[in-house]
Amino acid sequence: MKVALHVYPRLQHRVGRPSESRHIGFLGTTLVVAFLMALTLLMVGCSSSATPVPLTPAPTATATPMPPKPANPELILSSTTSTRDSGLLDVLIPIFQQKTGYQVKPIYSGSGAAMALGQKGEADVLLVHAPDSEVTFMQGGYGISRRLVMHNDFIFVGPASDPAGIKGTTSALDAMKKLAATEVPFYSRGDDSGTDQLEKKLWRTAGITPDRAWYFEAGLGMGDLLRVASEKAAYTITDRATYLANQKTVSLDVLVQGDPSLLNVYHVIQVNPQLSTLINAEGARAFADFMVDPATQLLISKFGVDTYGQPLFFPDAGKTEAGLGSK
Amino acid sequence: MGVLADGVVQAFQLLIHGDPKVIQIALLSLVVSGMATLLSLCAGIPVGSALALARFPGRQVLVSLVNTGMGAPPVVVGLVVTIFLWRSGPLGVLHLLYTPSAMITAQFIIAFPVVAGFTMAAVQQLDPKLRLQIQALGASRFQMVWLLLREARLPLLAAVMAGFGAVISEVGASMMVGGNISGQTRVLTTSIVAEASRGDFALAIALSVILLALVYLVNLALTLIQQRGRTR
Known part of the structure; x- marks a missing residue:
């Protein structure tokens, strides 16, 4: 035991006099606890300001009175x-x-x-x-x-070079057939979204089973899928709103539009x-x-x-x- | 590449002008992850110490579970918590889904094994003779654990950093249980994902810069505390 005592010389008085064990070395621990306590206080303050019913008032032109308070908001x-x-x-x-x-x-x-x-x-x-x-x-x-x-409406978008030659086609089904015949890369949402369902329906109506060699399912939202299609110089079908909102960050052109079956x-x-x-x-x-x-x-x-x-x-x-x- | 520079510039603009939305998002990130870390310390340090010091049947299994939990995929944690908090789930009546409390819960589950695992390692790497000596000096069980944790305070601060780092940078669970709702559950990581998928890459980079700065500042504070103890 003597050897051990030599290794940890300060231990004896720590155990013996626990009241004096508040060394400055403890400051560290105390500070961490204080920091986290401060966070707790922040949390309380924050949740009380974040949870109540009306959040930021809408920047409407018409000055509306205080909103009503529904029973279950x-x-x-x-x-x-x-x-x-x-x-x-x-x-x-x-x-x-x-x-x-x-x-x-x-x-x-x-x-x-x-x-x-x-x-x-x-x-x-x-x-x-x-x-x-x-x-x-x-x-x-x-x-x-x-x-x-x-x-609004769905549109076919793809690279400006348009290797499938669908630009200007007014029939969605004709465009689908050209895409399948030329086997250009096509990216699908693949997430059972409204856009995905429309696209699958168009393939069915055209009687085409897309080939895995050129047809890819991404499982992404529309904005993300547009960027994938753009990077891959591939074709896809999108709603016009998302396309317009992302037009600046993708290099895809509108190639087919106006078919009544493309109504969204x-x-x-x-x-x-x-x-x-x-x-x-x-x-x-x-x-x-x-x-x-x-x-x-x-x-x-x-x-x-x-x-x-x-x-x-x-x-x-x-x-x-x-x-x-x-x- | 221009977008990176734009993002950094935008980050400074947002911070200098004190953009209230960004401040709120950053604050919520800090609060949610800070609370989750605090809770995981409260639970993880005792559990980690117990696993390091006690010998009982099934200990090895628990240790391996904690070690596995240290690498638990946040998105899986998020999915399970979501299902529990659904209206049709066992805790649905609590109305917790899509609230900061749900995010704290999920992040706690992610951080707890990290803290417990680090604590276990910290206590186990202490010289076994130290434990013998403390016992020989007549310390009570509580005094002994307390002294051992004190001796292990440097690696324990690493546990705090690792736990906090795991949750502040986590996005899968926060997105799922929080829903990234503006003004309510939007934190830095979820808004980075959302802005990137909307195509606003400059803003996404700006938020990333703010997140990195925040993580750095918290770790700097913890490191200063840790190393001050060291040099004394």
């Missing part, structure tokens, strides 16, 4: 990447929150995943663009109301409150009403004009889907 909106990447919901949600007092939690994924959340009752309201899946969703009793909000229609769906006791049915109705409200529709029609010189979405509240196709 938390509203989960499940929407698609195109509404986020285009920036539209960043504009609309603050206005909705200011008007109604709801606190929206927007969750963005492909339309397929967005509807899967609705189907499980994990979301209160959906803003999606996959009409075929939406009809199945409604028939399954997962939604109680589905209203047309707006549309957005609906707002209120999730059936019977799916879960936690669903905010009133909030869902308020959001759906807001999306088709004339004032909101006017905002949609103007959105993007300043930045892109053209609107990204066309408001359609009250119209029927059939009426849009003939436009």
Whole structure:
């Protein structure tokens, strides 16, 4: 033991007199604890300022009075990447929150995943663009109301050199056939999003099974996929809003547009409150009403004009889907 | 390459002008990861010490679990926490999904094995004679653990840095359980992902610069504390 005592000479008095063990060496530990305690305090301060109902007041021109306080302010909106990447919901949600007092939690994924959340009752309201899946969703009793909000269109984009020679083709199916015949690289979303569903439907309608040698599924959102296609000098199908919003960072040209089958229609769906006791049915109705409200529709029609010189979405509240196709 | 320079310039502009949104995002990053680190210290140091000092059946299994947990993929942690917090999940009634609390929970699960593992290693590498000597001097069990942890304080600060580093830089779990909601659950890493996928690379770089600066400052503070203890 003598040897050990020699190795740790200071130990004896530490054990013997624990009251004196507050050496400055402890300052380190104390400081770390103090630092983390300070964080805790920050957390309390921050959460009390972050959680309450109305967040930052919307920068609207009309000075609105204090927003009302709904009984259940938390509203989960499940929407698609195109509404986020285009920036539209960043504009609309603050206005909705200011008007109604709801606190929206927007969750963005492909339309397929967005509807899967609705189907499980994990979301209160959906803003999606996959009409075929939406009809199945409604028939399954997962939604109680589905209203047309707006549309834009899908476009074929690809390298300016256009090795498949589809530029100027007005028929989407002809373009698909040319792409398959020339076997140029084509990138698919591959994520069951609205865009993905439309693209798969076009291949089916054209009677083509894309070949793995030139057809690639990326599993990415639209903005990211555009960059992949651009880097690979490949073709893809995109909604026009995301393309315009990303035009500066990709080298892809619009090659095919205008076919009625390329219409991209957005609906707002209120999730059936019977799916879960936690669903905010009133909030869902308020959001759906807001999306088709004339004032909101006017905002949609103007959105993007300043930045892109053209609107990204066309408001359609009250119209029927059939009426849009003939436009 | 121009985008890198633009991003760095933009980072300084955002900081100099004190952009309230960026400040809030950076603060939330610090608070969420700081809280998660604090909680993981509270749980990880006792568990790590116990695993290092105690001998009981099944210890090896627990040690290997902790070691595996140190490399747990954040995205898997995020997925499991999300499923638990779903309305249809066992903890759905708590309304925690897409809140900072959910992010702290997920980050705690990521940081806890890191802290426990580092603590275990720190205590185990102490000279075994030290333990014998403390016992010989008549220390109580609590006094002994306390003294051993004191002797191991340098590697223990490394545990703090590793735990904090693991969670402040993590994006998969925060994205999944937080949802990257503006003003509520948007932290630096999730907003970098979101800005990059929107094509605003300059802003993404600017946020990255701020994140790196933040991580550096926290580690600098911890290192100063650690090395001051060393030179004394």
